[in-house]
Amino acid sequence: MAYPTTEQPPRPTGVRSLLLGDTKVSYVPDGEVRLRPREMFPDATDAAWAAHPGLLDASGSLVASIGGLLVEKDGRALLIDAGFGPRSLPPAPDGPRGAIHGGALLDHLARLGRRPEDIEAVAVTHLHPDHTGWAWHPAPGLGRPAFAHADHLVSEPEWAAHRTQTEPPETAGPAPRVRTVTDGQEIFPGVRVRVAAGHTLGHTEFVVSAGGRRLIAFGDALHSPIQVAHPEWSSAFDHDPVRAADHRRRLVAELAEPGTVGFGIHFADAVFGRAVPDGDHLTWRPTAA
Template identity: 60%
Template sequence: MPDLPAPTRLNRPSGIRSLRLGDTKVSYAPDGAVRLRPLHLLPDTTDATWAAHPEYLDGAGLLAGSVGALLVEHGGRALLIDTGIGPHAFESPDGPLHSAHGGALPDSLAALGRRPEDIEAVAFTHLHPDHLGWACEPLLGHAEFLISEPEWADRDALDPRAAQALAKNVRTIAHDEEVFPGVRVRIAPGHTAGHAEYVITGGGRRLIAFGDAMHSPLQASHPSWSSGFDHDLPATAGHRHRLAAELAEPDTIGFGVHFADVVFGRIGATADGTPPSWRPVDA
């Protein structure tokens, strides 16, 4: 069973981390970081919840999270899942988001031995700004953009400039379609109308890149806790219960793009009878 994360890993954004799934390599490629207001992010929590879990909070009492992309490499080919924020920064005076910034993805790809032109396609989990940022920049203008059919159909809320930047390269994808060797999409609405996850298999293991189905490792222990960003709270909670059960199965790993410095992990039982919790997987 993987070890429990060191407390410091839960309140800092992740650096580059990689795993092998047989002949496929998956790597978290950081773009930046996000800081979130815990009571707004998870409205079912209370001050007492966070007093019991101070390891998740930074010195200002905010949740620290990661923002970036998942690089999938197989047979010399390269796919990105999401693209981070891009060269931008955001702040909000209220609500779940306190602040976020990006810009590091090109350097992260270089550190992983990849040029932007090596990326043949970007598969999006959904079209929120912290996932599509670099797709609106020249950096990835050559790549095909893979977006679930219902997510693209619901694009009216997008900034018109973002919609225009995406439109020229979009190919819509359907549930259970293979989008890259060993990578299948499954559509799990709730966070957004067409939110997608990607299941990557290889070497007898599978990895579920679950996008924003969960924002914090605490939701692995409390799957009924929906996020303040979720479009349909009951649908997301129901899906999260099913996802948590999957992530407790043997040889199954999750990828939580916002999960501080524990982006890869699985859900494991505890010895003291408390709810199963997120356990980092680093190899």
């Protein structure tokens, strides 16, 4: 089944890995955020949420994970997204965001046998703080970000938009280490950039191809499995809701193609999966690790 039907809501999961030929991809958890579902998806209906109670916790919040994707091949290692970092925030007084915290990414990276120094580059889907945390913020005891040695790969349109904004110092980013990348560029063996604007001006997906299969790390193009069935639902965080929904429809169709796996960084305990037919629409089916 695409969604849980028990009264126990999903919780952010531990480390999970998949093999694509000789490439290993692993979800590296950092923390979680609880979201207010009606504020998060303004076009959603109460009936739709009632049909999928397993996506919400006892308080009615949407459970969302935060972390990164480790890509390993021939002894090399790339990290896609860097969690929220070693910090937490209470619920926002209004809007979609509930409580949010990070802090576990380095410990989980160690369980995968990797030190921060092993990561040759950190590629970010976009420059929101729940994706740049450990790359942007000083790590405890270090006085610098954990991946300060690594290149930070950001799409050209995302970095250009970022540079025109007035940012507080904590989110200004490690400009000397940023290297901009372009649509279609290979940034690691078998990993290519795909600019998919909508959520932000330069929001980026990363396509990992190996062993005759591909994995699409789609960042915040989708925030929840429920959007696979309802790709028309844009989130309150989408910069351009119409453009985001248009891309999401194409993405969901791709996730139903043979040999294709999706990685949803905010998909709680179902981060790897596919879109499968369910009546007159598609739904998310988790893929076993």
